[in-house]
Amino acid sequence: MSQALVAGVVVGGIYGLMALGIVLVYKGARVLHFGQGEIGTLALFVAWWVVDERQGLGQPWLLGAAAAVVAAAAVSLVFERLVVARMVEASRLAIGVATVGLLLFLFSLELKLWGASPKYLAPPIEGLGPRVAGLHVSPTQVLALVSAAAIGLGLTAFLRRTDFGLGVLGAAQDPAAARLVGVPLARVSVFTWVVAGVLAAVAALLVEPTIGVFTAGFMTRFFVFALAAALIGGLTSLPGAFAGGIVVGILDQTVQYWSLGVPVPGLSVLAVFALILLVLLVRPQGLLGRAAA
């Protein structure tokens, strides 16, 4: 049980990272970015291609991770410039459907380039790791937890402490006023979309070792979990989204733990889906977000 809690906090931190991306884009553009998860999967394929010794280049993991992040940033940048930036006048719904198009595009591209067979990306650090207070904590889990916390805190600090970060938050609240005080809205938009893509890539790199293998569509599954996390924060609260990630992670792992041997598979997915419905129907403004007008 405690083992499930540890695993829950670890994957929860990863969901939280993706949820931060969802919230950033939602605050900035009032849009749900459905392509975000698949940007992570694409990054994972890039990392696999760089790292894998037999079918890829056989380079070190860190180089693969760097390439993954660069790829995610590049895809996000291109999508923002070519599509989002040209849809300033469009309805938010239309932009949302365009991100669905991005999701389908990346999904199909992965299938086309790398096929449907599962891929295995070696974890950054091998081994079982130390026992802490009687619990197994693998090096990968430690790495995931530390990176998620560091990135989450770092991003929040950047947004709250720097002029550009405050500009991002200000633009989210009132674009017209932000423009008047000189916030570069175009750059802010690029920033939010690119950061969302990079967060998805980092989350993908961190979550893959906990599963072991991945295929096309891998991260869109976790995108749904991250959506649940972001919804708990009302889609507008950054700390709420991260905390929501931990909640979803613990729910996911404990239900998996308790439902071993139950004849209905995938109960944790069912539980997360129920959580989404519950939050949407009972408290659409989230547990921590502010009520929308």
Place this chain on the structure above:
Amino acid sequence: MRPARRQVVVGAVVIAATVLPPLVSRVAPGFLDELLALRLAQAAAFAAMALSLNLLMGYAGQISLGHGALLAVGAYTSGILTGRFGLPFVAGLAAAAVLGGAVAFVVGLPALRLRGLYLAITTLGLLLVMQESILQIPWLSRGSAGVALPRPVAGDFVFTRNADFLALVLVVVIVLWLVDANVTRTRLGRAFRGLREDEQVAASRGVDVARHKLLAFLLSGAMAGVAGCLHGHLLRFVDSRTYDLNLSLLLVAVVVIGGLGSRLGVVLAGVGFGLLPEILRAITPAAEGWDHLLGAALLIVAMARHPEGVAGAITEARHAKAARQARAGVAESAPTEIPRLPELPRPAGAADRPAVAPGEALLEVRDLTVRFGGLTAVDHASISVPAGRIVGLIGPNGAGKTTLFNAVGGFVRTASGTVHLGGQRIDHLPPHERAARGLGRTFQRVGLARDLSVRENLLLSQHAICRYSAVAALGFLPGAARTEAEAGERADLAIAAIGFERFADMPAKHLSGGMQRIVEMACALVTAPELLLLDEPSAGMAPGAVENLAIRLRDLRDALGRTLLLVEHNVPLVLDVCDEIWVLHAGRVIAHGTPDEISRDPTVVEAYLGRNVPAEPVS
């Protein structure tokens, strides 16, 4: 098309679909071999899936990213019933439709509270749950192996050959097409499209928004169940990966590319994308998978350039051109002359409306309070409107006039107070039932379904008096056909009254602002409402037109004894046209009287009119 001719065409198409594939495959197998028949049947099934999603997304404007879940419900249901329990194909098909509809209905429940992209979340979540949990239940799929679906049997005949099954698929697709066509030509389709454009406007025209949202999900789900069933029996075996996210999203792309809401476009796009993999493979094996990339790219481009879809963009351009040409024929695009407004008698479907003698109170608002959070927008306000009079409601900005309108119409929650219409209490009723009791209204921003034509808007406005069931609509049964004909006549009368014949089939959004206001008035009047609420009818009108408006409003009162309540900023117009006036200030009623009394009342002058107001009303 005339009904008789339509029947001949439909009959000919059905016979061709039934006879041709089996015949050609036997007489000239070179033209239709088994593989080609399989591909054609797949394409037809794909078109059926696209029709189902089009009903939900294109007509009702509800997004589904997880339509594959409903297809899987259809395929699994029929597979288990026919394959394992040996029931006939027809039973499997019917059960697939019923269960598909039921699951979609449940999925649609959140749509009553949520809009837009939130539905994308829940439908995406449903697909994930379906794939990872429900479809993996060992009893359903016997492990993760999936479900086998036997080909249908009719007597001694088994649909083993793909060409024979193709005929069956084609016939079912034709039936779906006909049902879909009946949706769009009846109150059902108009209600779907009305709520897609503006739920408040649709409700004020008598559409039960919640009911029709769920109906859209139900119908779309039933069609998806049928499509999944056909597709499954064609493949003979499906598993949890058959109806995955990729397929669901490709369907979204197909519906957008085909043109949201365009039946023909969506079917053509469905057939095209159904056959595309085969065509690409024939060109070069390396082209495999390009169909999905193409679909995705077109979806993104369509959204970035023309959110109404590629085919939609073409129709759009045609309409815009036609609108320019038609408007060029009219002397001015912003008319100063307001045409006579339609004065239609009470419709037959309005028998249970309250009857009130002229001069007695038709609308009675007592002690009404509306709060938004800490703000009290309307504060214990009481007003009454006598039948057969024109009553004005004035007050400075933020006085609570529109909020009071919305409370009477049923669009805001009231904290206290009662509303009676013709002696019947209506404050507990939802907006569409208030509309059915004879409450009509116009909106400050023009309350029209912008994408619907003028004529369709006038038909939508008669939703409450078109009384036939959803079943009658789907089958276009005689009752529905008769009511539709009557509604069409009323719409044409209204169009003739305002002289808009040449704009009748044009989307409302292509008309000028002033013309849209006239159409909106016609829409509000086409059901001959007992009480008409007008929210700033003169907004955006030229001064000449405002003078004219006063004449038209008096016409309404004098010709058929209509009762009007208007919120208006144009004080001279109100003083000129109204029989009595209520003045709101900070949510409270501060004065009531004839225009003469109001313009002399010192509290009103101080609170609202300003000090230098002429004592005589300006006309």
